[in-house]
Amino acid sequence: MPMAISFSKRELEKKKQSKKLEKQKRKEERKANAGNGSFEDMIAYVDENGLITDTPPDMNNKQEINIEDIAVSTLKKEETEETVLRGRVEYFNEDRGFGFIKDVNSTEKYFFYITSVQNPIVEGNMVTFELERGRKGMNAVRIALAS
CATH class of the missing domain: 1.20.5 (Single alpha-helices involved in coiled-coils or other helix-helix interfaces)
Structure with missing residues (x-):
């Protein structure tokens, strides 16, 4: 049916x-x-x-450029200024030995290992740190408590 x-x-x-x-x-x-x-x-x-x-x-408004006037270079590592940044420890796992620091001047968060920490820290501490390129991006290094 x-x-x-x-x-x-x-x-x-x-x-x-x-x-x-x-x-x-x-x-x-x-x-x-x-x-x-x-x-x-x-x-x-x-x-x-x-x-x-x-x-x-x-093509009538074409400007001639002298090739010697073009400067192509990068700064040597010694010439670059190492800037010390300030941030707050957003997350820290003491057992696993890593954490994240949030830069106070921007919204960027940076990964860090406990081996980069100079003083004992806990979540919420204000710290100073420098940046170094790691395998997966920028890492916080030389971390110290902010005074």
């Missing part, structure tokens, strides 16, 4: 069919309009200020 289809089921099937037809129409419209754009309409240029524009740059 065939099962009767309820009114709500019929309505759902109608909605599904109409959505399918609308999707097919949109797909056909996209295909029809795809050939209208030319290659020149798709080209973008970057002006002297680094902004993207649709007009090509004016």
Whole structure:
């Protein structure tokens, strides 16, 4: 004996069919309009200020740059200033030997090992620390209680 289809089921099937037809129409419209754009309409240029524009740059305003005037260098490690940061111990697990310090000047949190701590600390202590690159990001090192 065939099962009767309820009114709500019929309505759902109608909605599904109409959505399918609308999707097919949109797909056909996209295909029809795809050939209208030319290659020149798709080209973008970057002006002297680094902004993207649709007009090509004016080659008459071109400035000559002497290659010797360009300085490319990085500071040596001795020249970089080691800055001492202030923070608060957000989390510290003494049994496992690690924790996190939140910098007071920013919202950054830094991981630290107990071997980097110079004085005994607990959660909530204000400390001073320096940063050093670790395997997974910046780590707090040379941690001392803030005075």
